[in-house]
Amino acid sequence: xxxxxxxxxxxxxxxxxxxxxxxxxxxxxxxxxxxxxxxxxxxxxxxxxxxxxxxxxxxxxxxxxxxxxxxxxxxxxxxxxxxxxxxxxxxxxxxxxxxxxxxxxxxxxxxxxxxxxxxxxxxxxxxxxxxxxxxxxxxxxxxxxxxxxxxxxxxxxxxxxxxxxxxxxxxxxxxxxxxxxxxxxxxxxxxxxxxxxxxxxxxxxxxxxxxxxxxxxxxxxxxxxxxxxxxxxxxxxxxxxxxxxxxxxxxxxxxxxxxxxxxxxxxxxxxxxxxxxxxxxxxxxxxxxxxxxxxxxxxxxxxxxxxxxxxxxxxxxxxxxxxxxxxxxxxxxxxxxxxxxxxxxxxxxxxxxxxxxxxxxxxxxxxxxxxxxxxxxxxxxxxxxxxxxxxxxxxxxxxxxxxxxxxxxxxxxxxxxxxxxxxxxxxxxxxxxxxxxxxxxxxxxxxxxxxxxxxxxxxxxxxxxxxxxxxxxxxxxxxxxxxxxxxxxxxxxxxxxxxxxxxxxxxxxxxxxxxxxxxxxxxxxxxxxxxxxxxxxxxxxxxxxxxxxxxxxxxxxxxxxxxxxxxxxxxxxxxxxxxxxxxxxxxxxxxxxxxxxxxxxxxxxxxxxxxxxxxxxxxxxxxxxxxxxxxxxxxxxxxxxxxxxxxxxxxxxxxxxxxxxxxxxxxxxxxxxxxxxxxxxxxxxxxxxxxxxxxxxxxxxxxxxxxxxxxxxxxxxxxxxxxxxxxxxxxxxxxxxxxxxxxxxxxxxxxxxxxxxxxxxxxxxxxxxxxxxxxxxxxxxxxxxxxxxxxxxxxxxxxxxxxxxxxxxxxxxxxxxxxxxxxxxxxxxxxxxxxxxxxxxxxxxxxxxxxxxxxxxxxxxxxxxxxxxxxxxxxxxxxxxxxxxxxxxxxxxxxxxxxxxxxxxxxxxxxxxxxxxxxxxxxxxxxxxxxxxxxxxxx
Numbered sequence: 042x043x044x045x046x047x048x049x050x051x052x053x054x055x056x057x058x059x060x061x062x063x064x065x066x067x068x069x070x071x072x073x074x075x076x077x078x079x080x081x082x083x084x085x086x087x088x089x090x091x092x093x094x095x096x097x098x099x100x101x102x103x104x105x106x107x108x109x110x111x112x113x114x115x116x117x118x119x120x121x122x123x124x125x126x127x128x129x130x131x132x133x134x135x136x137x138x139x140x141x142x143x144x145x146x147x148x149x150x151x152x153x154x155x156x157x158x159x160x161x162x163x164x165x166x167x168x169x170x171x172x173x174x175x176x177x178x179x180x181x182x183x184x185x186x187x188x189x190x191x192x193x194x195x196x197x198x199x200x201x202x203x204x205x206x207x208x209x210x211x212x213x214x215x216x217x218x219x220x221x222x223x224x225x226x227x228x229x230x231x232x233x234x235x236x237x238x239x240x241x242x243x244x245x246x247x248x249x250x251x252x253x254x255x256x257x258x259x260x261x262x263x264x265x266x267x268x269x270x271x272x273x274x275x276x277x278x279x280x281x282x283x284x285x286x287x288x289x290x291x292x293x294x295x296x297x298x299x300x301x302x303x304x305x306x307x308x309x310x311x312x313x314x315x316x317x318x319x320x321x322x323x324x325x326x327x328x329x330x331x332x333x334x335x336x337x338x339x340x341x342x343x344x345x346x347x348x349x350x351x352x353x354x355x356x357x358x359x360x361x362x363x364x365x366x367x368x369x370x371x372x373x374x375x376x377x378x379x380x381x382x383x384x385x386x387x388x389x390x391x392x393x394x395x396x397x398x399x400x401x402x403x404x405x406x407x408x409x410x411x412x413x414x415x416x417x418x419x420x421x422x423x424x425x426x427x428x429x430x431x432x433x434x435x436x437x438x439x440x441x442x443x444x445x446x447x448x449x450x451x452x453x454x455x456x457x458x459x460x461x462x463x464x465x466x467x468x469x470x471x472x473x474x475x476x477x478x479x480x481x482x483x484x485x486x487x488x489x490x491x492x493x494x495x496x497x498x499x500x501x502x503x504x505x506x507x508x509x510x511x512x513x514x515x516x517x518x519x520x521x522x523x524x525x526x527x528x529x530x531x532x533x534x535x536x537x538x539x540x541x542x543x544x545x546x547x548x549x550x551x552x553x554x555x556x557x558x559x560x561x562x563x564x565x566x567x568x569x570x571x572x573x574x575x576x577x578x579x580x581x582x583x584x585x586x587x588x589x590x591x592x593x594x595x596x597x598x599x600x601x602x603x604x605x606x607x608x609x610x611x612x613x614x615x616x617x618x619x620x621x622x623x624x625x626x627x628x629x630x631x632x633x634x635x636x637x638x639x640x641x642x643x644x645x646x647x648x649x650x651x652x653x654x655x656x657x658x659x660x661x662x663x664x665x666x667x668x669x670x671x672x673x674x675x676x677x678x679x680x681x682x683x684x685x686x687x688x689x690x691x692x693x694x695x696x697x698x699x700x701x702x703x704x705x706x707x708x709x710x711x712x713x714x715x716x717x718x719x720x721x722x723x724x725x726x727x728x729x730x731x732x733x734x735x736x737x738x739x740x741x742x743x744x745x746x747x748x749x750x751x752x753x754x755x756x757x758x759x760x761x762x763x764x765x766x767x768x769x770x771x772x773x774x775x776x777x778x779x780x781x782x783x784x785x786x787x788x789x790x791x792x793x794x795x796x797x798x799x800x801x802x803x804x805x806x807x808x809x810x811x812x813x814x815x816x817x818x819x820x821x822x823x824x825x826x827x828x829x830x831x832x833x834x835x836x837x838x839x840x841x842x843x844x845x846x847x848x849x850x851x852x853x854x855x856x857x858x859x860x861x862x863x864x865x866x867x868x869x870x871x872x873x874x875x876x877x878x879x880x881x882x883x884x885x886x887x888x889x890x891x892x893x894x895x896x897x898x899x900x901x902x903x904x905x906x907x908x909x910x911x912x913x914x915x916x917x918x919x920x921x922x923x924x925x926x927x928x929x930x931x932x933x934x935x936x937x938x939x940x941x942x943x944x945x946x947x948x949x950x951x952x953x954x955x956x957x958x959x960x961x962x963x964x965x966x967x968x969x970x971x972x973x974x975x976x977x978x979x980x
Contacts, residue, residue: 055202055259056239057232063202069186069257071204073170082184089183089199089245089261091271107142114296114328121325167198170255185258191243192253199245200265201256203227208252208492211243214378215681215702216266216658217607221386221460222250224493235632235655236266237607240493246682252493270658273686274708283674284365284735287812288340299331302750306757314762323757326773329780330749333742339785343738343792347731355714356724357698363710365735366693367728369674370600371805374664374691376679377606377613379700379716381620382582385411386460388468390546390579391418392537393431394530402537402576405432407468410583412447412454414470428472435576438551440469440476441483442500442512447476461547464580465514483510487563495519501556501563509556511563513572520550524574537577545615546579581612584619591722592621599804600725605653605661607683613654622651632656635663643667661687674808678713678721679705695721730796732806733879738788740817741876744824745784745869749776751829752861768854770836770861774918778908783866786901787873790893794877795886816879820945827941828868831934836861839927855921859909860931863923866905867935870898875942882946 055063064070074082107116119135167180170188180198183189188204191197197211209225217223217237226240236244243249243256245265262268303324310320347364351357358364378384387410394402405425409416418425418432428436445458445466456463470476483502486509491498497515504510513520517538521531538548552572556563592602604622606613610631617623629652636657638646647667653660661677665687668675677684677691680701685708688694696709697716706712713720752770760768840857877894878886889895908914910922 053259054232056230056234056242058202059229060202060204060227060241060257063259064204064257067186067202067257067259069188071170071188071255072173073188074184074186075172079171079182079184079187082186083182086184086264087262088181090181091262091268103142107138112138112142114299114332121321168195183258183261185261187258188255189258190253190255191249193249193251195249197243197245197247197249199258199262200260201243201258203241203243203254203256206252206254206493208490209249209254210251210493212248212250213237213244214607214700215704216244216247216683217681219607224496225252225254226493233633236657237655266658267682270682270686273658273662274689283369283806283808284340284732284812285362286808290811291813295332299328302331302754303328306754310757310767313757315757315767319767322773323753323767323769326769326776327750327753329773330753330771330776331746333746333780333784336739336742339738339742339788339792340735342789343731343735346792347727350730351711351724351727354723354727355717355720356695356727357712357714358710359706359712360710363693364728364731366674367676367711367725368730368732369806369808370676370693370725370728371673371808372601372603372668373595373676373721373725374603374605374661374668374678374687375718375721376684376697377604377608377616378582379680379697380678380713380718381588381604382584382616383411384582384700384716386464386547386580387411387583388464388578388580389583390541390544391432391435391468391576392541392579393429393435393576394534394574396431401533403429403431404537407471409471412456412463412467414447414454414467416471418472428474431576432472433474434553435551435578436465436469436472436474437479437483438512438553438575439465439514439549439578440474440479441485441502442498442514442551461549461580465549465578468578468580486561489563489565489568491515495565495568497568499563499568501560501567507558509558509560510553511556511567511572512551512553513568514549514551517548517550517577520552520572521574523568523570524552524572525570526574534574534577541577541579543611543615544579544581545612546581547612549578549580551575551578581615584616585717585719587717587719589620591719594722594801595725596621598725598729598801601651603647603651603653603664605656605664607656608654610654613652617652627652629654632660635660640667644670647671658683658686662690665690672808674805676721676725678718679709680716681705684708695724726796726801729800729803730794731792733797733800734792734794736812736817737791737794737876737879739812740820740879741788741791741869741873742784743813743817743821744828744872745779745865747821747825748828748832748865748868749779751825752832755829755833768840769858770833771858771865772919775858775862775920778918779862779865779869782904783869783901786904787869787894787897790891790897791873791876793891793893795890797878797880799880816949823941823945824868824872824938827938828865828872831868831937832861832864835864835930835934838930852921855915855919856923856927859920859923860927862920863905863909863928864931864934866901867931868938870901871935871938872942873898875938875946880950 053066058066116135116138119132119138123132165180166177167183168175168177168190169183170190175190183198189198189201203209203225204227206225206227210222211225212222213219219237223237223240225243228241230239230241243254244267246267263272306327307320307324310323311317315323341361344361344364348358348361351364375381388407391405391407392402406419407416408419418428443462443465445456445462447463447466447470448455448457456466466476469479483504486501486503488500489495489498495515496519497513499511499513502510502512513523517535521534526534541548552574554572556567595602602622604613604617604620610629614623614627614629617629618625618627623629628650630646630650631653632655635643635653643663644667647664648671653664661679661684665675665677669692674692676693676695677687678695678697679685679688680697682702682704685704688696688705688708693711694709695711695713696705698706698712698714699716701712711724749771756769757767762768836857839860840853873894874883877883877891908918908920914920
């Protein structure tokens with residue numbers, strides 16, 4: 042053997058080389074490598090393994106959780122509070138930080154296992170030929186040039202060029218997306234063939250389902266198709282969710298504003314004669330007041346509630362932010378098999394040749410989908426009645442030349458054996474050809490199993506009366522080569538084949554011929570000629586009816602659905618037309634054409650094309666990136682190893698729970714328990730509901746924080762300093778009571794709000810649109826000013842006018858502060874009712890459509906009574922008992938929020954209607970209507 046370095050495998054079109062040329066190119070022979078040469082190559086190229094990626098350490102993950110500006114402000118506030126003796130304040134703030142950090146750490150620590158799952162696909166041992174002798178070696182020691190032997194049940198150890206095959210079929214679905222095992226051969230295939238059409242190659246990690254073969258290894262480890270996918274997984278970037286981006290921006294803005302205002306407060310307090318410690322406490326109090334400490338918990342719990350709802354609708358969420366991102370999805374890229382279709386091959390059409398030399402023959406439709414033997418024969422859209430004898434002969438032959446069996450478990454029907462063969466049995470059973478009775482009537486004597494070289498199967502049967510008959514089924518080209526017909530008739534049959542194939546059908550031709558009466562065996566010599574064509578059976582994996590409805594719902598919601606599949610172009614286009622993804626005769630692109638497109642051409646193609654067929658893993662990744670480059674939020678579905686890089690790259694990766702590989706599930710954000718596209722649509726619906734409810738929670742929480750900050754700001758800047766001590770309407774620890782108890786108790790029930798009626802009739806939310814929309818900011822300002830004015834006014838009234846007849850005392854001070862806190866809490870109770878819907882009135886959404894809101898209000902009132910009257914709460918929070926008239930005053934002041942919010946809602950709806958009317962009058966505008974206009978304004 043030569044000692045030179047072998048050429049890079051990726052640079053050679055191995056499928057376009059003959060077996061002998063491949064052996065020559067890789068410098069090997071059918072007797073295999075010598076042990077010494079194999080050892081040299083192992084040292085040169087390295088072991089046949091996929092390297093595990095080293096993940097981030099625990100400390101790095103931990104730092105990532107606290108590397109947030111708001112967290113730094115909270116940590117600094119906690120440290121300062123503790124340093125100044127305010128232990129309770131500091132401990133509570135610190136507890137909030139620890140809880141949020143722990144949640145984020147656990148989530149991230151459990152992620153990132155996709156590449157480990159890839160490693161597990163590589164087999165442990167392999168059978169190789171070295172020095173002419175077979176031996177089993179560790180798969181890691183397989184090298185380029187090794188001749189390997191594979192048989193049914195083996196995992197292929199590396200990418201290899203086939204040298205000899207016998208009935209070899211390999212399940213490559215995880216790699217190519219092809220729904221049925223691939224028939225392999227040794228003949229040369231065109232250089233531009235996609236990975237799914239390279240029938241003379243086998244790929245590492247795929248499973249041999251039948252037959253045996255020898256092959257020469259062309260790539261190992263990272264150079265294999267599996268290794269390339271591993272590299273793409275490394276390159277695929279985790280995309281920040283729209284919610285994460287929005288909240289990060291909110292955090293940065295809030296941090297800058299809070300630090301600036303806190304420093305101003307400290308400076309103003311010092312100028313007004315505050316003692317330095319009190320001035321610092323005022324700054325800390327403002328920071329604590331302005332930061333929505335309960336918001337992370339509210340977001341996490343709201344998303345968790347969304348997770349539970351989605352699980353009930355068969356979508357299991359692996360990563361919490363995916364809940365909200367689903368609601369922002371603008372494009373769904375879906376696999377075909379099992380997701381949009383039933384993954385149950387079904388005979389849809391039968392063609393029988395004309396009785397004489399003339400005529401077109403007869404095409405009949407078979408109704409019913411799946412494996413249930415329920416359906417009928419139709420001719421021209423009308424019921425055809427009982428099957429004619431020619432059709433019964435076709436069905437009988439297809440069912441007898443067959444190894445599949447029907448099975449029933451409860452009310453569910455299934456098949457045992459090859460799905461294509463199963464479809465033939467089901468079709469015969471539907472139309473009155475009973476499988477059991479027919480097999481007893483025509484007992485099998487012998488068979489020639491399906492061969493990838495012959496592309497057909499044949500069986501010998503004893504017919505009634507003692508005659509023998511041979512039935513054959515297989516690829517139309519292979520069967521017609523053995524049928525006794527003229528060239529004109531052959532051309533006519535192939536025209537029928539092309540017509541049915543253009544409808545996306547997988548076709549089998551069926552033929553028969555008499556055999557010698559005493560024949561007891563069958564071999565290839567008996568199949569050479571003399572057969573009579575019985576007809577064609579056309580089958581398809583039918584679309585799921587619920588997927589058709591779900592796609593319509595997605596289109597109504599402004600979501601584009603694209604089908605990306607490993608199946609053939611004609612099949613993909615036909616299914617796309619039936620699903621409503623592409624118009625009849627619309628454009629579809631295959632992987633070969635896709636590979637030739639530049640990035641600019643790809644972006645143009647992906648914007649105008651919705652069906653992509655025969656795609657490779659890198660094509661799926663490019664498609665997702667091209668859509669993201671256009672600003673789309675992309676959801677990608679898949680079940681195979683080939684889907685993993687695109688699943689990881691997509692904003693939302695959706696894996697199949699039933700058929701999905703471990704790699705695809707670990708790469709995904711969502712796993713569907715029923716592999717059904719309709720579940721994706723349901724998850725998008727729930728995602729939009731979650732986002733709506735999060736905006737409601739944000740619109741509820743932020744006014745309280747701003748209102749508390751305004752209370753402190755006004756107090757520091759205008760309230761008198763009595764006896765060297767500042768007069769504060771509310772303390773830092775009381776602020777924490779409001780932020781962590783009152784706010785959370787009322788905002789969490791908003792997560793249970795019913796879905797808005799127009800949730801799936803709005804366009805997708807623009808991912809660049811800030812979560813703090815103009816509407817949220819305006820409402821925050823209005824409510825905050827009203828809340829601050831009410832709390833300050835009642836504090837001053839209670840302190841100077843009512844309490845103790847105007848006598849200034851510690852008791853008066855505490856009672857006045859308690860009145861201010863109670864006023865803020867009552868403001869929240871009345872305001873949360875307004876936040877139940879940001880579009881409609883309370884009467885329109887239903888007073889009791891969300892009973893949890895009243896549970897939250899009841900719980901908060903009980904807690905506030907405890908705050909006001911329980912002695913231990915007086916010690917913890919500096920509160921004091923209030924007389925009944927103080928409650929009445931606080932309630933009346935808090936109720937002012939109701940008319941103000943009614944006027945605000947009326948004004949906003951009026952503006953939205955005017956905007957929608959202007960858009961309708963402008964022909965070139967994007968007409969969205971009232972709901973769309975309001976949705977785009979965060980309303």
